[in-house]
Amino acid sequence: MRSRRSACTTAALAVAFTALGAAPAWAEPVVEDRPPLSEQVSGSPSGADPEQEATPSPEVADPEDLRRDAYVAPFREARSIEYFVVAPTTIPRDAAGEVRRIDGVEHVLTVDAARVEIEGEPTSVLGVNPSSFRNYAPEPSAEADDIWQGVAEGRIALSNDVGTERGLEVGGEVTVAGGRGEVPLEVWTHATSGIAGIDALVSRETAAGLGMPEGNALVVSAPGTDLWELYETLTETLGEDVSVQLVADSPEPMTEGEAVPPSVVEEVIANAESQLGVPYVWGGTTPGVGFDCSGLLQWAFAEAGVSIPRVTHDQWNAGDRIAYEDIERGDLLFWRSDPTAPDYISHVAIYLGDGMMLEAPRTGLDVRVTQVRTANYAGAVRVHV
Numbered sequence: 001m002r003s004r005r006s007a008c009t010t011a012a013l014a015v016a017f018t019a020l021g022a023a024p025a026w027a028e029p030v031v032e033d034r035p036p037l038s039e040q041v042s043g044s045p046s047g048a049d050p051e052q053e054a055t056p057s058p059e060v061a062d063p064e065d066l067r068r069d070a071y072v073a074p075f076r077e078a079r080s081i082e083y084f085v086v087a088p089t090t091i092p093r094d095a096a097g098e099v100r101r102i103d104g105v106e107h108v109l110t111v112d113a114a115r116v117e118i119e120g121e122p123t124s125v126l127g128v129n130p131s132s133f134r135n136y137a138p139e140p141s142a143e144a145d146d147i148w149q150g151v152a153e154g155r156i157a158l159s160n161d162v163g164t165e166r167g168l169e170v171g172g173e174v175t176v177a178g179g180r181g182e183v184p185l186e187v188w189t190h191a192t193s194g195i196a197g198i199d200a201l202v203s204r205e206t207a208a209g210l211g212m213p214e215g216n217a218l219v220v221s222a223p224g225t226d227l228w229e230l231y232e233t234l235t236e237t238l239g240e241d242v243s244v245q246l247v248a249d250s251p252e253p254m255t256e257g258e259a260v261p262p263s264v265v266e267e268v269i270a271n272a273e274s275q276l277g278v279p280y281v282w283g284g285t286t287p288g289v290g291f292d293c294s295g296l297l298q299w300a301f302a303e304a305g306v307s308i309p310r311v312t313h314d315q316w317n318a319g320d321r322i323a324y325e326d327i328e329r330g331d332l333l334f335w336r337s338d339p340t341a342p343d344y345i346s347h348v349a350i351y352l353g354d355g356m357m358l359e360a361p362r363t364g365l366d367v368r369v370t371q372v373r374t375a376n377y378a379g380a381v382r383v384h385v
Contacts, residue, residue, distance in 0.1 A: 127207025179211025
């Protein structure tokens with residue numbers, strides 16, 4: 001087992017916008033602490049059943065509206081994403097070149113990343129070149145030409161969660177507020193990017209029009225590499241001010257510490273149970289007001305003195321993977337239920353024992369206790385301290 005390193009807390013997942021009077025200006029970077037890598041990586045990969053039928057491509061608004069005046073290259077090959085790295089400002093070209101030369105790195109894609117407001121709600125957005133980014137997208141979207149043509153022509157692709165949970169319908173219009181004011185954009189599709197915490201995609205041209213930073217993020221594909229060593233090399237190459245987000249699953253456990261003791265597990269469960277009946281709210285983290293699935297569990301653990309990550313994918317990588325027949329009270333249960341990204345971890349609940357669990361399910365439902373569902377079940381994690 002590897003030793004825990006203390007330098008894995010990183011800064012600036014994305015950059016926020018604000019407007020000061022008539023002249024919009026940059027706000028200070030939004031700093032989101034990430035857990036040590038040893039708490040991000042664990043277990044063995046789990047993917048979709050190869051026997052399952054192919055998932056249909058996400059719906060787009062109206063292909064007849066496409067002008068076809070922006071060139072989009074055809075899908076070339078599926079590329080994995082091991083890490084997503086982002087800085088408050090442009091990553092220098094020579095630094096990106098150094099990342100490309102790291103042993104085991106096969107592809108590096110430069111993108112733009114920022115926090116903007118969509119219909120008044122802060123949302124993490126990527127500005128991408130549709131011709132190249134589609135090769136890194138989840139399979140149902142990657143081969144769908146109309147998705148990327150629409151993005152290239154200035155429309156916005158929302159994640160399945162944001163689109164459905166916030167009622168932002170395909171074909172509707174949303175107001176996006178960036179560093180250069182408000183811009184109306186058509187919702188072209190609900191298609192999850194595959195990168196945890198990223199909830200919308202636009203073209204890099206649209207990103208520039210919004211005032212997003214240029215080239216401040218990298219998508220790193222390095223299949224088969226040692227994720228811990230790659231993390232250290234990325235940090236050494238880019239500096240500790242750059243946030244390094246694990247996207248892939250690790251083929252081997254790399255966690256430390258011991259499982260949360262039973263007495264603390266009971267505190268966590270009691271905290272979660274105190275929120276029964278509280279509404280599901282997308283992005284919600286407020287007791288008595290509203291929670292989403294991962295926000296509820298992060299709060300319940302934090303109230304018991306245990307820190308776990310914020311988003312569902314990171315919670316999936318926050319402990320040891322446990323076989324279904326070995327799950328115990330307090331283990332986290334996960335599902336891959338996003339139809340636009342079958343391999344993406346999209347929901348979490350906490351196991352109560354005797355086949356029951358507690359969850360914040362979805363918009364329209366309150367925090368509740370229910371039987372464990374096996375459809376789309378991905379696995380269980382036992383959190384360590």
